[in-house]
Amino acid sequence: MGNTESAVVQKRMVRFRPEERPVVEGVFDRLQGKESGRTQGNAAKVLTLDTLKVCMTDIAPDSMIVRLFEAMRSVDPGGAAPPSGGVSREQLLVFLADTLRGTAEERAPLVMAMACKGAGAVAMDSQVREFLEDLISAVLQILTCRGRLQGWKPERMEDSTRGVKLLAEQMSSEIKVSEQHTCDVPCLEDWLFRMSGVALYLELVLPDHSASWRLLFSTRLHGESFTRMVSSCTRRGPTLLLLRDSDGHQFGGFASHSWDIKPQFQGDSRCFLFSVFPSLRVFTCTGYNEHYMYLNQGQQTMPNGLGMGGQHNYFGFVPSALRQGGLHLGKCGSVGVGQLPEELQAEGKRSVLDMDPETQAIMEMAGKTLHSQGLREPEEDEH
Numbered sequence: 001m002g003n004t005e006s007a008v009v010q011k012r013m014v015r016f017r018p019e020e021r022p023v024v025e026g027v028f029d030r031l032q033g034k035e036s037g038r039t040q041g042n043a044a045k046v047l048t049l050d051t052l053k054v055c056m057t058d059i060a061p062d063s064m065i066v067r068l069f070e071a072m073r074s075v076d077p078g079g080a081a082p083p084s085g086g087v088s089r090e091q092l093l094v095f096l097a098d099t100l101r102g103t104a105e106e107r108a109p110l111v112m113a114m115a116c117k118g119a120g121a122v123a124m125d126s127q128v129r130e131f132l133e134d135l136i137s138a139v140l141q142i143l144t145c146r147g148r149l150q151g152w153k154p155e156r157m158e159d160s161t162r163g164v165k166l167l168a169e170q171m172s173s174e175i176k177v178s179e180q181h182t183c184d185v186p187c188l189e190d191w192l193f194r195m196s197g198v199a200l201y202l203e204l205v206l207p208d209h210s211a212s213w214r215l216l217f218s219t220r221l222h223g224e225s226f227t228r229m230v231s232s233c234t235r236r237g238p239t240l241l242l243l244r245d246s247d248g249h250q251f252g253g254f255a256s257h258s259w260d261i262k263p264q265f266q267g268d269s270r271c272f273l274f275s276v277f278p279s280l281r282v283f284t285c286t287g288y289n290e291h292y293m294y295l296n297q298g299q300q301t302m303p304n305g306l307g308m309g310g311q312h313n314y315f316g317f318v319p320s321a322l323r324q325g326g327l328h329l330g331k332c333g334s335v336g337v338g339q340l341p342e343e344l345q346a347e348g349k350r351s352v353l354d355m356d357p358e359t360q361a362i363m364e365m366a367g368k369t370l371h372s373q374g375l376r377e378p379e380e381d382e383h
Contacts, residue, residue, distance in 0.1 A: 005090065005093075006077055006078035006079035006090060007078060007079075008076075008077055008078035008079070008090075008094060009077055009078070009090050009093050009094060012093060012094050012097035012098070013025070013093065013097065015097055015101040016097070016101065024093065024096055024097075025093065027092065027096065028047065028089045028092050028093075031047055031051060031052065031055050032047065032051065045083070045088065045089070046083045046085070046086030046087065046088065047072075047086055047087040047088075047089075047092060048085065048086045048087075049065075049066065049069045052065055052068065052069050053065050056068075058145060059138065059141055059142045059145060060134075060138040060141060060142070061134060061137055061138065061141070063134050064134040064135065064137070064138045066117060067113075067114035067115075067117055067131060067134060068114065069087065070113050070114065070116075070117050070118030071095060071110045071113040071114045071118075072087040072091050072092055072095045073086075073087055073091065073113075073118060074109065074110070074113040074118060075091040075094045075095050075098075075110075076094075077090035077091050077093075077094050078090075095110065098110060104189045104190075104192040104193040104196065105189055107189075107192050108185045108186070108188040108189035108192055109185055111128075111131070111188050111192065112184075112185050112188055114131050115127045115128045115130075115131040121184060121185065122182050122183070122184050123182065123183055123184075123188075124181055124182055125172060125175060125177045125181045125182070125183060126181070128172050128175060128183065128188075129168050129169060129172040130168075132167075132168035132171050132172055133164050133165060133168040136164045136167055136168055137160075137164055140160060140164070162277075166276075166277065166278075166279065166280045167280060169279060169280070170279065170280035170281065171195065174191055174194065174195060175187060175188070175191045176190065176191070213240075214236075216232045216233050216236055216239065217229045217232040217233060226305075226306075227297075229306075230259075230261065230295065230297060230306070233259050234258065234259045234260060234261060234295070235258045235259070235260070236258060236259070237258055238254070238255060238256050238257065238258075239254075239255045239258075239259065240252065240253075240254055240255075241253045241254075241255065241308075248277065249275075249277060249278065250275070250276035250277040251273070251274065251275045251276060252273070252274055252276070253271065253272065253273045253274065253308040253309075254270075254271060254272050254274070255267060255271055255292075255293050255308070256268055256270035256271050256292075257293065259293065259295045259306070260295065261295055261296060261297055262295070262296065263296050263299060263302040264294075265290060265291045265292060265293065265294050266292065266293045266294070266295075267292030267293035268290075268292060269284075269285045269287070269292070271285065271292040271293060271308060271309075272284045272285065273308055273309055283309070285309075289311070291309060291310060291311055292308065292309070293307075293308055294306065294307045294308070294312075295307075
């Protein structure tokens with residue numbers, strides 16, 4: 001990059017590391033070189049929409065390519081006036097710098113240009129939602145084409161269209177729109193500033209619970225039995241509950257502690273409820289009380305069942321009503337999150353003959369012979 005670049009471009013390029021700058025500066029030439037039959041001269045100094053479509057047709061839908069092109073055209077690189085009908089090298093460099101390393105203040109005008117496709121300084125919330133749908137679809141397309149879904153198998157997944165719409169709706173719901181359902185650049189700036197913290201939060205939280213998931217219970221595999229579900233989930237460490245009712249609503253909750261059968265609430269403020277369909281939402285604790293988790297069974301005076309949030313008989317959800325009462329579940333499942341508790345890992349290594357030592361001691365005192373002791377299996381390290 002020589003002295004011919006504007007001060008705006010030079011200031012933006014400082015944000016990249018020395019080894020990154022040649023890559024960023026070469027994007028314009030690489031895009032131009034991918035379109036065969038390009039003429040040299042002034043035409044090669046402008047990136048057209050047709051050129052961009054040729055280069056990006058495999059990784060993004062046409063609607064997203066148009067949005068990117070209009071956002072690039074909206075950039076003021078400083079210095080000479082931008083070319084009409086195309087994007088200059090300087091505009092592309094500023095766009096890349098603001099998109100990849102920019103602040104919320106710098107990104108907000110670009111989001112506005114992509115939402116409105118270059119026309120207007122105010123966008124409807126529906127326009128922002130449509131832009132997010134195109135953006136998410138493009139990300140999925142890129143990850144699929146490059147084989148970077150990391151374990152997800154698209155052929156085994158449901159139609160992604162509904163999931164894309166749900167995620168876009170959830171993200172756009174955080175925008176503080178006006179009564180007319182519109183938003184301006186400062187509104188988008190505030191939204192981008194708050195949304196950027198989500199990625200940082202997930203990066204800190206997810207690694208602790210991103211591995212060692214174990215299926216504990218599923219109505220499809222284990223039947224519609226509350227007793228079976230309770231026996232499968234108690235003393236198993238943190239769990240994730242996933243439910244779907246007969247109306248198709250999908251929801252669940254995260255239990256931060258092992259479930260224990262008792263007439264008192266348990267858990268802590270890390271517990272939360274969530275909805276998957278018809279909308280993506282997370283409901284954290286309010287702090288009004290400590291009613292996080294409740295599991296009870298076989299009681300006459302206290303409520304029975306499994307519940308999270310709320311209070312007795314008015315829980316956030318109660319999956320104990322499998323095929324009975326007012327809640328009819330189509331499917332119910334529970335997943336253990338993280339490693340098994342240490343006491344359960346130790347139990348797994350113990351012989352079944354050692355499970356009730358108190359009873360064995362009483363039998364020996366009564367003069368009863370323990371015939372099963374001769375059936376004990378040898379330890380793994382015995383030869």
